[in-house]
Amino acid sequence: MQITLTVNGLARTLEIAPQAVLADVLRDGLGLTGCKIGCDQAVCGACTVLANGLPLTGCSTFAFAVNGATITTIEGLAEESLHPVQQAFATHGAVQCGYCSAGMILSTVALLARNPDPDEPTIRAWLGGNLCRCTGYARIIEAVQAAAAAMRVAA
Amino acid sequence: MDGMHPGTTLPSRDAWEKVTGEAVYMPDLVIPGMLHGKLLRSPHAHARIRGIDTAAALAMPGVACVVTGSDAAALPAPVYGVVLWDQPLLATDRARYVGDPVAAVVAVDEATAFRAAQAIRVDYEPLPPLMDVDAAMAPGAPVLFDEPAAGPGLSVGVGSRFLRDPAPNVLCEYGFTYGDAEAEFAASAHVFTDSFAFSKLAHGFLEPLVNIARWQAGRVELWSNNQDPFVLRGDVARVFGLPLHAVRFHTPLVGGGFGGKSYCKVEPLVALMARKARAPVRLAMSFDESILTTTKHPCTITLTSGVDAKGRLTARRADILLEAGAYSDASAMVAVKSGFRIGGPYRWRAMDSLARAVRTTTVPGGSFRGFGGTQSSWASESQIDMMARRLGACPVAFRKLNALDPGEPFAPGDSGMDSDLAAGLDAVTTRLGWTAPLDAGRGRGIAIGLKDGGGTGNHAQAIVRVTHGGEAIVSAAVVEIGQGARTAICRLAAETLGIDESKVRYAPIDTDHTAPDNGTHVSCGTTVTGLAIVEAAAEARRQVMDFAAGALGCTPEALVLEGWSVRRGNEAHPLEPMIRRHYGGMGWEFIGRGAFKDPYIASAPLNAKNMFWIPCWSGAEVDVDRETGKVTVLRLVVGADAGRAVDHVACIGQIEGAAAQALSQALFEELRYEGEVPVNAAPLDYRMLQTPDLPAVFEGFVMEHGTGPGPGALKGIGEAGMLGIAAAIANAIEDAAGIRLTSLPFSPEKVLAALDAKG
Numbered sequence: 078m079q080i081t082l083t084v085n086g087l088a089r090t091l092e093i094a095p096q097a098v099l100a101d102v103l104r105d106g107l108g109l110t111g112c113k114i115g116c117d118q119a120v121c122g123a124c125t126v127l128a129n130g131l132p133l134t135g136c137s138t139f140a141f142a143v144n145g146a147t148i149t150t151i152e153g154l155a156e157e158s159l160h161p162v163q164q165a166f167a168t169h170g171a172v173q174c175g176y177c178s179a180g181m182i183l184s185t186v187a188l189l190a191r192n193p194d195p196d197e198p199t200i201r202a203w204l205g206g207n208l209c210r211c212t213g214y215a216r217i218i219e220a221v222q223a224a225a226a227a228m229r230v231a232a
Numbered sequence: 233m234d235g236m237h238p239g240t241t242l243p244s245r246d247a248w249e250k251v252t253g254e255a256v257y258m259p260d261l262v263i264p265g266m267l268h269g270k271l272l273r274s275p276h277a278h279a280r281i282r283g284i285d286t287a288a289a290l291a292m293p294g295v296a297c298v299v300t301g302s303d304a305a306a307l308p309a310p311v312y313g314v315v316l317w318d319q320p321l322l323a324t325d326r327a328r329y330v331g332d333p334v335a336a337v338v339a340v341d342e343a344t345a346f347r348a349a350q351a352i353r354v355d356y357e358p359l360p361p362l363m364d365v366d367a368a369m370a371p372g373a374p375v376l377f378d379e380p381a382a383g384p385g386l387s388v389g390v391g392s393r394f395l396r397d398p399a400p401n402v403l404c405e406y407g408f409t410y411g412d413a414e415a416e417f418a419a420s421a422h423v424f425t426d427s428f429a430f431s432k433l434a435h436g437f438l439e440p441l442v443n444i445a446r447w448q449a450g451r452v453e454l455w456s457n458n459q460d461p462f463v464l465r466g467d468v469a470r471v472f473g474l475p476l477h478a479v480r481f482h483t484p485l486v487g488g489g490f491g492g493k494s495y496c497k498v499e500p501l502v503a504l505m506a507r508k509a510r511a512p513v514r515l516a517m518s519f520d521e522s523i524l525t526t527t528k529h530p531c532t533i534t535l536t537s538g539v540d541a542k543g544r545l546t547a548r549r550a551d552i553l554l555e556a557g558a559y560s561d562a563s564a565m566v567a568v569k570s571g572f573r574i575g576g577p578y579r580w581r582a583m584d585s586l587a588r589a590v591r592t593t594t595v596p597g598g599s600f601r602g603f604g605g606t607q608s609s610w611a612s613e614s615q616i617d618m619m620a621r622r623l624g625a626c627p628v629a630f631r632k633l634n635a636l637d638p639g640e641p642f643a644p645g646d647s648g649m650d651s652d653l654a655a656g657l658d659a660v661t662t663r664l665g666w667t668a669p670l671d672a673g674r675g676r677g678i679a680i681g682l683k684d685g686g687g688t689g690n691h692a693q694a695i696v697r698v699t700h701g702g703e704a705i706v707s708a709a710v711v712e713i714g715q716g717a718r719t720a721i722c723r724l725a726a727e728t729l730g731i732d733e734s735k736v737r738y739a740p741i742d743t744d745h746t747a748p749d750n751g752t753h754v755s756c757g758t759t760v761t762g763l764a765i766v767e768a769a770a771e772a773r774r775q776v777m778d779f780a781a782g783a784l785g786c787t788p789e790a791l792v793l794e795g796w797s798v799r800r801g802n803e804a805h806p807l808e809p810m811i812r813r814h815y816g817g818m819g820w821e822f823i824g825r826g827a828f829k830d831p832y833i834a835s836a837p838l839n840a841k842n843m844f845w846i847p848c849w850s851g852a853e854v855d856v857d858r859e860t861g862k863v864t865v866l867r868l869v870v871g872a873d874a875g876r877a878v879d880h881v882a883c884i885g886q887i888e889g890a891a892a893q894a895l896s897q898a899l900f901e902e903l904r905y906e907g908e909v910p911v912n913a914a915p916l917d918y919r920m921l922q923t924p925d926l927p928a929v930f931e932g933f934v935m936e937h938g939t940g941p942g943p944g945a946l947k948g949i950g951e952a953g954m955l956g957i958a959a960a961i962a963n964a965i966e967d968a969a970g971i972r973l974t975s976l977p978f979s980p981e982k983v984l985a986a987l988d989a990k991g
Contacts, residue, residue: 110260111253113487115438116519116915123438151253159243163251167243170881173889174714175250176438176487182251201923210436210488211714212885213892213953214923215930 080144084109085153093140100124100135103150111151111179115208122207125180126150132187132206151179154186161231162186165224166217173211181207185221193229195221244719245737246712249485257487258442258457259516266444267296269505269515270345271498272335272352273524274327277361277593277908278374281327281354284335289348294340296509298352301325301334304504308473312496313560316396316404317383319596321471321501327356328376328558329593330909331524336501338509342516361908365532365553365590368401375400376558376591386564387832389839390645394568403556403589404564406571408837410644411582416547420538424619428535428611429975431902432555433528434913435600436893436920439487441522443502446512451478452503457486459494459711460751465743467496468503483741489713490893491599492526494753495562523913527903529554529566529589529597529604533611535574543625545634547582550574550611554604556589557596563589566597569683570604572838575643576612577653577682577847578634583643595903595910599753601890602951605683606958609848610976613679613959618972627678627963628661635680638939642684645833647841650939650947651873653680656849663869663931664851670968673858674866677963679850681955685755685948686843686941691829692749692756694764696725698772700811700819702796704729707739708765709749710757714889715950716882717757723878724762724943728769730793747825755846755948758878759941760828766943767826775822776807783810844940844947848872850891850956852927856969858987861980863965868895871933872952875940883949888932890953896921898958900977 082089084107093102103109103126112135115123119137126135127149154160159167162185172178181204188195188203195203200221209217249255286298301324304310310324311317323332335352339345362368362376380397385404388394393407417423444455452472458464461481469479486493498515506513517525531554538546552570556563571587587604589597600606620630635657636642636649660678661667670676695707706725710717722736729736739746747768749761777788780798784791784805791798797806811820832840853867870891877883900919904912912918932953940947958976966972971986 104260109253110256113257113439114259115440115487118519118915120915121438121519151251155252159248159251164243167247167251168241170885172247172250173716173885174437174439174486174488175247175255176257178250179253201926204923206922208438208920208922210438210490210893210920211889213888213890213930213932214921214926215888215932216881216885218923218926 078141080141082143083147085150095141097140098136099126099138099140099143102140103135109150109152113176113179115176122180122184123177125183125207127183127187130187130190132184149183151182154182161227162224165220165227169220169223170216171212171220177207177209181209181217185224189225189228194225246718255485257439257485258455259439261444261455261484263444263446263512266512266514267338267340267509268342268345269502269513270337270342270349271333272349274323274330274332274334276327276356276358277330277363278359279327279356280359281323281325281334282357283355285353286335288351289337292344292348292351294344295348296338296511299336299505299508303508307471309470311382312467312471312500313381313383314495314562315383315386315564316381316560318377318381319559321504329595331595332558336505338505338513361593362401363594363905363908364592365555368590368592373401381560386568387839389834389836391643391837401591403560403591404567405586405588406568408571408585409583411547413547413549413582413584416582417538420546421541422623423536423538424615424622425534425536426615426618427974428533428614430531430607430610431976432530433600433897433901434523434903434918435490435492437488437490437492437522440519441493441497441517441525442514443499444512444514445503445506447507451480453480454499454503455482456499457493458483459486459489459713459753461741461743462709462748463751464496464499468500471500472503481743483711486711486713490601492522494599494751497525519915520913523903523918524595526561526598527557527595528600529556529607531555531607533607535611535615537615537619539619539623543623543630543633545578545580548575548580550585552587554587554589555592555594555597557592557594559596561596561598563597565599566604568838570608573605573608573683574612576609576616577636577649577680579636579640594905601893601954602683605951606894606954609681609955610958613681613956614962614974617677617959617963621966628657628666631657631680642842642845643837645835646837650845651847651937653847656847656871656873656935659871659933659935660849660851660869663933664853664867673968674853674855675964675966675968676851676853677960677967679956679959679963681848681850683846683951683955684842685846686759687750687754687756688838689830689832689840690750690756690760690843692761692764693747693827694761694768695747696765696768696772696824698729698776698822700808702731702735702807704731704736705739706736706765707746708761709741709746710761711741711752713752715757715886716879720758720878720882721762721765724765725769728766729773731796755950757948758946759843759948762943762946763828764826768824770824771826772822772824775824780805780807780810783814846872846949846952848952848955850960852960852964854961854964854968856965856983858969861983863899863978863983865895865927865961867929868927869931870953870957871935872949873935873937874949875938875942875945875947876936877934878946880934883934884932886950887934887953888930890951891932891957892921894954894957898961898976898978900979902977
């Protein structure tokens with residue numbers, strides 16, 4: 078079957094199998110391997126991408142279900158320079174092995190789009206769907222706060 | 233969570249790659265023409281394999297081949313393990329745990345391979361399972377292996393003994409003794425005996441295990457996410473009877489390891505699959521399958537410890553029973569290290585420790601961030617606290633009275649304590665607010681976890697290449713698994729070369745080109761390999777200075793290297809044009825080599841003096857809900873001594889990350905068996921720490937006591953943060969509710985049962 082997606086600003090018409098999931102279409106079809114598959118069961122959130130600005134788990138979303146959507150993956154986030162959330166993650170020790178980072182960063186982008194000044198309980202609750210086995214999360218939460226502050230200044 | 237640290241406004245190259253999605257991991261790699269593998273796993277904990285019918289699978293379109301135990305058994309050396317070899321590439325005569333790989337299918341895609349695997353018929357004759365240590369050691373228990381484990385075993389030093397197969401179903405035992413424990417107990421004012429249990433745990437790395445193998449021109453090339461490419465090169469060469477240079481391992485960035493990607497797992501099997509399929513083969517495991525590959529050893533530890541009338545520790549006897557699971561993996565190392573470390577950071581007049589690794593029909597136990605150190609610290613620091621409370625002593629003062637002084641040997645013949653234990657304890661109690669009033673239902677606890685670091689007789693080599701333009705390529709085998717090795721090692725090279733860090737890159741790891749090391753284990757990267765790196769960089773720098781001196785007709789001592797110029801007096805000479813003039817062509821590289829070997833010393837208990845000590849100062853404040861039994865950790869403080877922090881943020885991250893893993897294990901993690909089956913070996917069911925579980929206050933801190941053996945007095949800390957957490961929380965629970973939990977995790981059921989028992 079055929080679907081159309083706008084992926085990181087580029088219109089794409091794709092021939093997919095009906096059972097294809099979005100993560101496989103992005104990784105195998107478009108080479109966007111920044112979308113990581115960890116648990117493959119929508120538990121760890123490593124495969125999080127944005128569809129029309131909202132986070133979803135690519136490993137367990139049928140590609141046909143997002144037909145027509147605007148998809149943002151980690152590869153599409155930075156423009157001239159790093160996105161403030163990327164910048165904050167990279168400079169606050171929020172990244173160790175990096176396997177959860179794309180999902181964490183995109184979840185954070187979605188959070189800050191709806192709430193530019195989240196308090197710590199809000200951040201903790203929002204990121205509950207993104208597992209990180211390396212950092213212990215404290216630096217990630219700090220990075221989210223730093224990114225929010227930077228984006229409020231820029232806005 | 234304190235604020236930003238100096239020097240962190242520019243992303244490191246490592247972080248930049250990871251936040252942009254440019255970083256390449258094993259699951260992202262594609263080799264042209266590759267086929268895909270899937271494993272069929274045993275549904276029985278213990279069964280004889282009477283026959284395998286692969287006809288239906290082979291008849292399916294798109295199936296290239298099926299590999300079974302008989303293919304594996306025909307290899308020159310068909311078993312592997314760490315110093316003790318007993319694990320076949322595939323179960324051959326017997327399957328020994330639920331999840332034991334029995335057959336491997338190669339097909340055009342994963343879905344076909346998966347369907348074909350389901351079509352394989354295995355004729356099993358179920359045998360009695362051995363689901364725990366008691367069953368395995370019971371008289372008359374079935375014996376899991378017909379022959380003793382092969383392999384070189386371990387050489388230990390004075391005071392230690394290592395035996396393989398000392399009793400049926402016992403893989404190995406390690407004993408460690410000094411002094412006369414019996415006499416010390418007899419002379420002690422009090423002697424306490426307590427038992428502790430540690431649960432079976434999954435590593436939980438997010439990046440699944442993926443390997444690709446390709447045979448070409450008589451050699452095998454593997455792409456693999458692992459922690460020790462040179463160890464694996466040796467294993468694959470041995471299994472296939474190949475010379476080392478006929479095996480080549482590529483190791484990209486690794487998405488978390490924690491020991492779960494240490495040592496041989498399925499690499500030889502994937503090589504065999506590719507050889508039989510006559511094509512490159514990729515085997516990608518699921519998260520579930522990673523859990524079924526290796527775990528952290530559950531154990532019971534019984535400690536008998538004496539104290540004299542002045543509150544000074546006298547002697548300790550330890551009986552450590554580790555559930556090793558079906559195959560050896562790293563059980564020998566875990567037995568040795570848990571038995572050796574059981575005394576913790578204290579002064580004992582006598583020690584008598586016995587650790588046994590017992591075979592059971594469960595997922596094999598392997599290395600997991602500390603080789604038995606977590607288990608030993610959990611038991612030891614629980615009992616030390618219990619003893620202090622029983623004696624009416626302050627847990628802080630009791631520890632300080634008995635803690636090793638700086639420089640004091642851990643044991644006869646071993647190295648001295650190289651951290652200030654009391655200073656670390658003060659740092660924790662201050663942050664915890666040890667003496668502040670507490671609300672009802674709350675309590676505080678502390679612990680000092682301890683392990684040895686850097687490995688035993690460890691070694692590493694390194695190459696540093698400096699171009700005519702003053703850029704450096706550092707080549708070493710420390711695998712970047714999230715610990716920040718690339719950044720730290722490049723920084724060490726930059727410091728030595730006197731060039732900016734941005735000019736230094738870490739080369740991809742390829743056993744054909746990379747200088748070897750022993751593996752990314754035991755918090756050794758920046759210490760052991762770091763010393764080799766610094767030597768290599770210093771050698772390259774010497775070559776640069778000798779060249780410049782020759783070109784300028786002076787001695788190297790007359791020159792100062794500044795940036796990429798040499799200065800003689802007030803004349804600066806840029807190096808690049810000087811080098812280009814001399815060499816012409818494409819330019820030149822100054823190639824420095826470095827090596828480090830920690831010597832073997834038979835008079836040390838482990839046959840080498842410990843390189844450095846890794847203490848973990850931990851403190852917790854908890855709330856115990858008497859109605860629900862729920863333990864809430866309100867405040868968790870954890871610190872370690874980096875000697876010198878080469879990358880402060882990375883050090884804090886290592887400490888906090890390890891502590892969070894230990895917190896997760898203390899509160900809810902456990903690989904549970906019901907009958908023969910691990911019932912929660914899946915991401916939905918295997919509960920790991922998430923952001924809402926974090927304590928309200930979670931603070932990691934790094935100390936720099938300046939006495940490590942690494943470059944500039946640094947030492948490793950990667951494993952530190954785990955060591956003391958569980959005990960600190962158990963100690964806080966007793967403080968809060970007057971109950972003592974001696975088994976992990978601290979579930980509401982256990983808390984309620986203990987409260988009921990207390991009445």
